[in-house]
Amino acid sequence: MLEPELAVAGLRGLLSDPRIVGTLFAALIAALAVWASGIVGTKLHLPGPYITWPFLGDAVELGITSDLSRLMFSRFKKYGRVFRLNLLGHTAFVVSDEAALRGVLSDDGAIATIPFRAFSDLMGEYGTQSVKEIHGPWRKLIMAAVNGRGLSELVPGVAGVMARHVAGWAQAGRVELFQASHAMGLDLSTDVIANVHFTALDRGWFKQQMRTFTAGMWGLPVRLPGSDYSAALAAKERLIAALMPEMRDAHAAMLKRWEAAGRSGPALAAALLEEQERQREAAREAEARGQKATPPDLSIKEAMLTAYFIGGHTALRDAPMTILNAVVAAADTTRFSLFTFWAMVAMSTRVQEEIFGEQQRVVAAHGPELTPAALSSMPYLEACFKEAMRLLPTGGGAVRHLTKELKAGSVTLPAGEWVWYHPHLMHCIDPVLWDGDTSVDVPAHMDWRNNFEGAFRPERWLSEETKPKYYFTFGSGVHLCAGVNLVYLEAKLVMAMLVRRFRLRLSAPDMLARCTRVFPFMQPVPGTDKVELLPREQPLPVPGIDL
Numbered sequence: 001m002l003e004p005e006l007a008v009a010g011l012r013g014l015l016s017d018p019r020i021v022g023t024l025f026a027a028l029i030a031a032l033a034v035w036a037s038g039i040v041g042t043k044l045h046l047p048g049p050y051i052t053w054p055f056l057g058d059a060v061e062l063g064i065t066s067d068l069s070r071l072m073f074s075r076f077k078k079y080g081r082v083f084r085l086n087l088l089g090h091t092a093f094v095v096s097d098e099a100a101l102r103g104v105l106s107d108d109g110a111i112a113t114i115p116f117r118a119f120s121d122l123m124g125e126y127g128t129q130s131v132k133e134i135h136g137p138w139r140k141l142i143m144a145a146v147n148g149r150g151l152s153e154l155v156p157g158v159a160g161v162m163a164r165h166v167a168g169w170a171q172a173g174r175v176e177l178f179q180a181s182h183a184m185g186l187d188l189s190t191d192v193i194a195n196v197h198f199t200a201l202d203r204g205w206f207k208q209q210m211r212t213f214t215a216g217m218w219g220l221p222v223r224l225p226g227s228d229y230s231a232a233l234a235a236k237e238r239l240i241a242a243l244m245p246e247m248r249d250a251h252a253a254m255l256k257r258w259e260a261a262g263r264s265g266p267a268l269a270a271a272l273l274e275e276q277e278r279q280r281e282a283a284r285e286a287e288a289r290g291q292k293a294t295p296p297d298l299s300i301k302e303a304m305l306t307a308y309f310i311g312g313h314t315a316l317r318d319a320p321m322t323i324l325n326a327v328v329a330a331a332d333t334t335r336f337s338l339f340t341f342w343a344m345v346a347m348s349t350r351v352q353e354e355i356f357g358e359q360q361r362v363v364a365a366h367g368p369e370l371t372p373a374a375l376s377s378m379p380y381l382e383a384c385f386k387e388a389m390r391l392l393p394t395g396g397g398a399v400r401h402l403t404k405e406l407k408a409g410s411v412t413l414p415a416g417e418w419v420w421y422h423p424h425l426m427h428c429i430d431p432v433l434w435d436g437d438t439s440v441d442v443p444a445h446m447d448w449r450n451n452f453e454g455a456f457r458p459e460r461w462l463s464e465e466t467k468p469k470y471y472f473t474f475g476s477g478v479h480l481c482a483g484v485n486l487v488y489l490e491a492k493l494v495m496a497m498l499v500r501r502f503r504l505r506l507s508a509p510d511m512l513a514r515c516t517r518v519f520p521f522m523q524p525v526p527g528t529d530k531v532e533l534l535p536r537e538q539p540l541p542v543p544g545i546d547l
């Protein structure tokens with residue numbers, strides 16, 4: 001159940017923002033109308049609380065809780081592996097029965113979707129995840145762009161962006177984590193991952209508009225002057241208008257390919273993959289001749305564009321949305337993940353020294369360059385990132401729309417209902433780590449607030465016996481995050497750069513525990529997120545950074 005002091009702190013935070021007050025007021029008026037008409041409520045006698053706030057329902061508790069593990073675990077203890085939540089007038093069932101989830105997450109009797117009104121208004125409904133015929137070829141292309149050789153090709157660009165940021169922090173001797181991770185996430189997603197080539201457009205302007213656009217994505221979809229949602233819709237229009245001329249050539253080229261492939265999705269995807277192979281071959285030959293090789297230009301935005309064409313969205317106005325989609329997939333998720341990762345590492349001197357020891361071995365074996373081979377020889381550092389993502393998963397899992405009945409233990413959910421798997425809860429009840437004790441508020445292996453050294457144990461990932469069985473931060477099944485290997489690479493690159501030269505120390509050691517906003521993403525209390533960078537006496541070299 002919600003604690004009174006947390007509720008008061010959360011509400012105070014929310015009510016201090018006039019835009020949120022306005023939005024809540026409008027939502028409440030709508031809520032009362034909906035509630036009075038008897039739409040809210042339930043037709044099914046299934047487990048879970050259904051007497052909650054009118055319209056807003058459990059969204060209020062999700063919005064003001066500072067501990068998602070505790071909230072979800074308390075519901076699990078009360079109602080079991082399937083329970084109901086009422087979110088802004090919609091009912092969703094949180095399911096933590098792994099066997100039942102396996103089918104759902106393989107698109108068996110379920111459709112992947114993001115049921116946030118604000119999100120779908122801003123991103124549009126292009127069917128990239130939810131329509132099988134579009135998802136298959138789309139995923140193939142994305143995987144090729146950011147995995148295997150595609151991933152290695154991204155390393156120089158990612159390292160370049162990171163070196164620029166790290167050099168700036170090093171000069172200042174400190175870094176404000178929240179702002180820094182935001183700026184880095186946006187630069188990485190725009191300049192490297194979405195690989196946006198601007199001719200006339202100013203990059204600074206583009207990034208500013210993207211900030212406004214993404215800020216409106218997770219709030220209430222209420223059009224009020226000055227609300228984040230209204231500002232985001234306006235930014236979307238500005239971005240589309242500015243990007244259309246930039247996308248004209250790429251769009252015309254895709255139109256040609258689409259016709260040449262006989263308007264067949266799989267044929268178009270196959271042609272693009274062949275094209276990528278030819279470009280790689282040409283790059284290898286150029287290298288052999290001692291010339292500068294250009295890596296293939298088949299990026300996520302081409303994959304997105306292909307998906308749009310397969311779904312029949314072939315207008316020039318749709319093309320800029322590929323860029324917005326690619327940046328959104330990579331920017332906020334990366335930003336919030338880096339933020340919690342850096343904070344957790346900064347909270348443990350023991351872990352920092354282990355990372356430094358591993359870096360000494362990597363430099364001895366591979367030299368100072370952060371090459372793909374060196375980066376794949378950092379199991380401890382990778383375990384640190386996974387452990388931070390296990391304890392504080394970025395985002396809140398994903399939702400599926402049932403197309404057929406789902407049996408989960410003794411509960412049967414009919415087609416048409418929404419199923420939500422929640423990573424915090426799944427990680428709480430991990431069969432390897434959880435002893436089944438329900439007398440605690442949060443199981444010890446998730447309780448980093450009260451048991452930091454015991455909970456944050458990267459070592460557990462390094463042996464088959466202790467390795468967590470549930471790890472849902474990046475999803476699971478056929479929609480498993482396509483960018484997960486890229487994210488690991490990014491996390492390792494930037495942390496290797498930092499730890500080789502510095503010890504990290506949080507100015508407010510309890511900064512993470514003090515965060516009052518955690519849903520949909522973790523946000524610090526302003527001014528508490530400074531990390532001091534203390535130079536090491538015997539640093540290791542970091543190529544590209546002259547410190």
Ligand code: HEM
Pocket residue numbers: 112113129139142146193300329330331333334337394395397398399472473474475476478479480481482483484486487
């Ligand atoms: C730490 C950062 C990230 C987190 C926590 C994250 C999380 C997730 C999750 C949970 C899903 C599954 C959604 C579902 O099941 O419906 C997903 C899917 C996806 N992610 Fe990520 N993601 C991150 C970064 C990225 C990046 C950098 C990219 C860009 C390459 C990316 C691209 C995608 C794509 C394309 C999908 C859809 C895959 C499909 O439907 O087949 N993600 N991500």
